Amino acid sequence: MTLADIQPGKKARIVSIENVNKLVRRRLIDLGIMEGSIICLKNSLPFGGPYTLEADGQSIGIRRREASLIEVSNL
Amino acid sequence: MMNVALIGNPNTGKTSLFNALTGFYEYVGNWSGVTVEKKVGKLKDELGQLIDLPGIYSLNPLSEDEAVVSNFLLTEDFSAVLNIVDASQLERNLYLTLQVLEYGKPVVIALNMFDVAKGRGLKIDTEKLSLYMKTPVIPVVARKGTGIDQVKHYLREINAENQEALVIHYGEILENAIQKLIRQLPDSRLPKRWLALQFFEGNKPVWELLKKHVDESVLQKIFAETEKRIAETESVSSLDRYIRQIRRQWICNVLEKAISHSPDRKVPLSDRIDRIVVHKVWGMPIFMLLMYLVFKFTFDWLGSPLSDALDAFITGPVTNGISSGLEAIGASSFVKAVILDGIVAGVGGVLVFVPQIMILFFFISLLEDSGYMARVAMVMDRLMEIFGLNGKAFIPMIIGFGCNVPGVMAARTIEQPSERLLTIVLTPMMSCSARLPVYTLFAGAFFAENQALVVFSLYFLGIVVALVMAKILTSTLLKHKESVFVVELPPYRVPQGQVLFRSTWEKGKGFLRKAGTFILGGSVLIWFLSYAGPGGLSVDMNESYLAMIGGFLGTLLAPIGFGTWQAGAALITGFLAKEVVVSTMNILYASPDISSLQGIIAGSFIPLEAFSFIVFILLYIPCLATVAVIRKETNSLRWTLFSMGYSLAIAYVISLIIYQGGKLLGLG
């Protein structure tokens, strides 16, 4: 299951961010989002636009393609 | 003399703290990357200097602005570090703190946004934190100025001697490798263990430095061997991940002891606002509406009446006063002409637009300070993706509406190098505030009914041209790897009136200074070139030197609708600064004030020609200062020349299409 399969408003635990683009991965890690983090999908923008995510009080935006490369599991 | 470096994550209130400590105003914004270069301020109470560095998450840099900090630590002499930490995001903030503590200079930690953390239900024991970090930890609320005195107190206590560096054990394999590398390093003032750690983390500036002292193949061998051995024994694939894991464990251990959570957490206000402004359906319309309101305020509701009043004041009391003053001291007609026809016409013509420019800068400051800017990046990303850019590239463009120079510099926050280059080259297409006087002049003369609409269409045209160029460039010259996008969304904050006004003033005051210096000088020069000619002084303006120079350009410009020598001359001077176009025209058409100038140009242009002219002004070339900053940022003469050349070509083609197309449609 990937982050793109999560319903908006739901939370999940990150299993792997290994497949994400190198630059994005580094930034996610910088922001404290990595394997084991609990992440909440807040909302998405239309026409395949980016997702807003929240982890530990920190909001970030990433593209849908990148979200679909983040493997997650249900809590 | 003490040199204190201010280091912290983006959006932690670094610049607010800087301002509180130095009393020296600096530009504050609520989006990552406001400080794109280091800035220096004098600490209050003669303590020394405070150096504000760009916000970073880790000393190991990812984008250009982050490399500034690594380079600073490697090359500059400083006595202490003031580390600002967001109390509500301790875990990731302390990651940077740890790296700084490993460096071994005295560190004072300012725990900012203590109030926000409390609101989130966090209880932080600063004494315990201080104990584990072995350095003072002070709770502050930088925006309100709480705790600042304490910070100053601790800074004063610092003696210049090096503090003992924090040492964390990184496991036997890595520790052995660190020792092995340290033996190869020459003695310098840089801490060897820190250098070795940063090296193994993959810090590029550190690699570059070490390469000067140690053979590159040796470095690569140590790195590869260590990484291989770590991968064999631990469950991590890369060294930087391994180092990070160890550090995070250390941080988690500390936080477990120093922090307690209280269970009741409200939905933060930011989340509630975000539900609306980055809403699936409403996100884009809200952004459009906000931009529309900004334009309405700037041009229609507030700006124009103020500009008109100022114009009346300059042409009335000011001109009369100067005129009778000159009369009284018995000035010659030559001196009267240079002052009244040159300086007053030229400088006054530009000063009139100060209210509109200030209003625009005010709104840009408001967007930056509130935290909405990062949301704009979100909302625009899908659209920008179509053109091979990402949403973050839109921020430099909005900044560029104020002035292209900081816009070009703001492109540093873009991670992907080719996307950054593209943004730099395209930002000058954004209509900066210096171009505004030209539009207002012409729109007022020809399209008085639809002034706001015409000006808006120009801003829009600039964006469209930039996006189309992005598409063309990404499919030809800059065929780059995939475009990436990741943006931090900081919590919203209510902009403080004082900060906002100072930030507006800071942006706008340069415009006033320019009016008093360069525009004044330029006006005198232009006036003189139009006063003198091959036939001597006080010639008919059409026989002047300026008419000769402008006339040559004018013939080239005839196909796009404005083949007069005045237009040609205005375009040359406009390269130095765009608003000089208005000064030039005011002098060349010998007009006493803007409204009569509007009357004169209404007689010498037709609406179609006028529109073609302002479109040309929008696009034809980045101004001199922007060209220089492009050269500096791209570090490439070829791209700099390209940015000038393509603007000129595009401007000519588009104006040609507008003018000739308009004539075919019977508008001419």
Add this chain to the structure above:
Amino acid sequence: MIVNLLLGSLIFGYAGWTIYRRFRISKQGKCQSCSIKDNCSTNNGKSC
């Protein structure tokens, strides 16, 4: 007469100086009409 000479040379002297200065400042990539005038370049490795 002296007043005219004085005013004339003052005006033209000041004008020449501002134009010269503009070129010098612009070459460094600094813009007078924005906030980052007081920054320091990290490229040359000097602090202000």
